[in-house]
Amino acid sequence: xxxxxxxxDIYNSFEGNKPLNEDEYDFxxxxxxKKLKRFxxxxxxxxxxxxxxxxxxxxxxxxxxxxxNLKHENAEFEESYEIRxxxxxxxxxxxxxxxxxxxxxxxxxxxxxxxxxxxxxxxxENEFKLKLxxxxxxxxxxxxxxxxxxxxxxxEVSAKAELTVKAGFLSLFSANASLSSTYKADENxxxxxxxxxxxxxxxxxxxxxxxxxxxxxxxxSSKEILLILxxxxxxxxxxxxxxxxxxxxxDIECFKIITxxxxxxxxxxxxxVKAIDFTMEIDDNGNIKDIKLLKDVITSRIENRDLITDDAxxxxxxxxxxxxxQLLEIIQKASTEAIDIFESKIIDINEVDSAIKLLQGxxxxxxxxxxxxxxxxxxxxxxxxxxxxxxxxxxxxxxVFAYLNxxxxxxxxxxIKDNLNRLK
Numbered sequence: 001x002x003x004x005x006x007x008x009d010i011y012n013s014f015e016g017n018k019p020l021n022e023d024e025y026d027f028x029x030x031x032x033x034k035k036l037k038r039f040x041x042x043x044x045x046x047x048x049x050x051x052x053x054x055x056x057x058x059x060x061x062x063x064x065x066x067x068x069n070l071k072h073e074n075a076e077f078e079e080s081y082e083i084r085x086x087x088x089x090x091x092x093x094x095x096x097x098x099x100x101x102x103x104x105x106x107x108x109x110x111x112x113x114x115x116x117x118x119x120x121x122x123x124x125e126n127e128f129k130l131k132l133x134x135x136x137x138x139x140x141x142x143x144x145x146x147x148x149x150x151x152x153x154x155x156e157v158s159a160k161a162e163l164t165v166k167a168g169f170l171s172l173f174s175a176n177a178s179l180s181s182t183y184k185a186d187e188n189x190x191x192x193x194x195x196x197x198x199x200x201x202x203x204x205x206x207x208x209x210x211x212x213x214x215x216x217x218x219x220x221s222s223k224e225i226l227l228i229l230x231x232x233x234x235x236x237x238x239x240x241x242x243x244x245x246x247x248x249x250x251d252i253e254c255f256k257i258i259t260x261x262x263x264x265x266x267x268x269x270x271x272x273v274k275a276i277d278f279t280m281e282i283d284d285n286g287n288i289k290d291i292k293l294l295k296d297v298i299t300s301r302i303e304n305r306d307l308i309t310d311d312a313x314x315x316x317x318x319x320x321x322x323x324x325x326q327l328l329e330i331i332q333k334a335s336t337e338a339i340d341i342f343e344s345k346i347i348d349i350n351e352v353d354s355a356i357k358l359l360q361g362x363x364x365x366x367x368x369x370x371x372x373x374x375x376x377x378x379x380x381x382x383x384x385x386x387x388x389x390x391x392x393x394x395x396x397x398x399x400v401f402a403y404l405n406x407x408x409x410x411x412x413x414x415x416i417k418d419n420l421n422r423l424k
Contacts, residue, residue: 001027003303007345010335013301016328019064025072027300028065031293031324032278036066039276040074043226043257050250053257054242054275056265058395058402059234060325061278063259067228081226081255082219084109088231088259091180094190095236099245100197101190103204106227106252107132108179110215120218127214131207133168136196138203169196201248209253225254233261234396242268262402263392277404280322286381286403286411288322297324298331308334308347315352319414321401326415330355359415363399367419370394374420378412 001024004013020028030036043053057063067085071078091105111128114121172189173182183189197204212225232238241249242260246268249258260268265275281289288294294317302308312334320327331347333355338344342351367374373390377383377400383391391410394400399416403409412420 001301003027003301004307005304007307007335007339007347010302010307010347011332014328014332014335016060016325016332019062019068021068022071025069028069028072029293029296029300030073031062031280031290031297032066035276035278036073040070040077043255044074044076046255049253049255051256052246052249052273054268054273055257055259056262056275056277056404057233057259057279058262058323059398060323061280062324063278064230065324066278067230067257067259077226080223082221082223083226083228084113085228085230088229089234091184092235093184094187096190097232097235097238097241098194098198099201099241099248100193100204102229102241103201103208103248103252104183104193104197105180107208107211108183110211112178112180114215114219116218124211124215124218128211129168129170131210132170135200135203135207136169138200169193201245205248205251209251212252212254227252227254227256229256229258231259233259239264242273246273261392261395262404263388263395265404266408277402279401279403279405281405282322282403282409286409288317291317294320294322294327297327306346309349311349312347312352315349319352319356321411321414322403323398323401323413326359326398326413329359333358356415360419363397363413363416364419366394366397366399367416368423370399371420371423374399374412374416375424377410378417378420381409381411383408383410 001013001020002009004010039053039055046053055063055067064087066073070083077083086105086109091108092101107128111125114124116124169192170179172186172192173179183193216225232241238261242264249256260275262277262279265277268275283289295313298308298313298316299305308331316327316330316334320330330352334347334351337354337358338347338351341354344351370390370393373387373394376387377394391400395402399413400410401413403411
């Protein structure tokens with residue numbers, strides 16, 4: 001990504017659907033300074049692998065960008081951890097996620113993405129196959145374990161592993177494709193995984209922990225694994241993972257950071273789950289406190305400051321509600337409106353207004369469906385138990401924004417205000 005010198009550059013420099021990666025740190029603006037310092041400090045101090053660091057938030061709040069850039073925020077992350085960052089939307093892009101998918105996804109990631117030598121890669125893969133087969137055959141009367149005794153050399157063990165697993169679950173996978181991509185793409189394989197492993201969660205967990213230990217042994221490194229499961233909050237029907245299955249998440253034998261839906265932050269407290277939220281701080285009137293940081297988000301991506309007026313920046317920030325993705329999208333659309341519609345050389349109030357109207361049109365249908373609930377949020381800024389499903393749906397779709405700074409405060413997305421007023 002480059003800093004924008006022209007209106008055409010802004011289109012790519014303000015792409016809100018792609019978080020900044022670690023090579024784009026120059027564009028990173030830390031809008032959660034105190035929260036991020038506490039978060040990093042707690043991870044550094046932690047020595048208990050059963051602790052899980054949960055991040056609560058909704059789409060567009062910048063969680064993935066923060067997680068991509070942890071190494072830049074503190075050098076000890078590079079020195080102390082091997083960070084294994086799993087993006088949920090790349091691995092689990094479907095609607096029936098459960099703990100079986102999570103555990104298998106961790107195993108697939110270890111097999112698919114490592115820099116081991118050829119011999120070590122094969123040894124790790126065979127370990128995975130053997131352990132999966134053992135779990136598959138538990139209580140079936142078919143379990144035949146191969147013991148790795150001191151008399152066996154690695155080639156003999158490898159050969160035995162191949163013979164043992166040839167009819168197992170992994171035989172369903174293509175030999176030439178990654179395990180992760182095949183699992184995501186093939187619904188039948190996922191169904192078979194649920195059939196085999198659904199009621200063997202603890203056995204599957206033990207298998208994954210064994211694989212982690214094997215990987216660390218083969219890696220021969222002093223670094224601990226820091227597993228980041230990022231983007232789970234973007235998936236549907238995953239509440240059980242953070243409630244019923246939270247003990248399994250705790251017992252994965254590595255250090256862990258896991259993102260979760262913002263609406264679960266208060267609910268999961270009864271399961272002794274504590275989550276930090278990355279949401280903008282607001283004052284008692286619901287106004288964002290530090291507007292300057294959001295201005296920095298915009299100006300950090302523009303080299304030629306003559307491309308956008310201060311009034312346009314102020315309006316874009318006001319209508320963003322502090323949601324970074326929406327802020328970037330407003331500026332991006334305003335740039336194309338300037339070029340295509342207004343034939344202007346700069347982004348001013350008219351261009352931003354036009355961009356906002358485009359966004360309003362895209363979500364008007366959903367505003368109509370949830371208008372009663374949205375009007376309640378606009379007037380009271382709180383929710384009740386009966387509002388749970390509407391809250392989940394409107395948070396996911398970006399109709400409602402959550403601000404969790406000591407207390408839960410909900411507000412409608414600023415860009416839908418006109419749509420909602422029309423329905424009153």
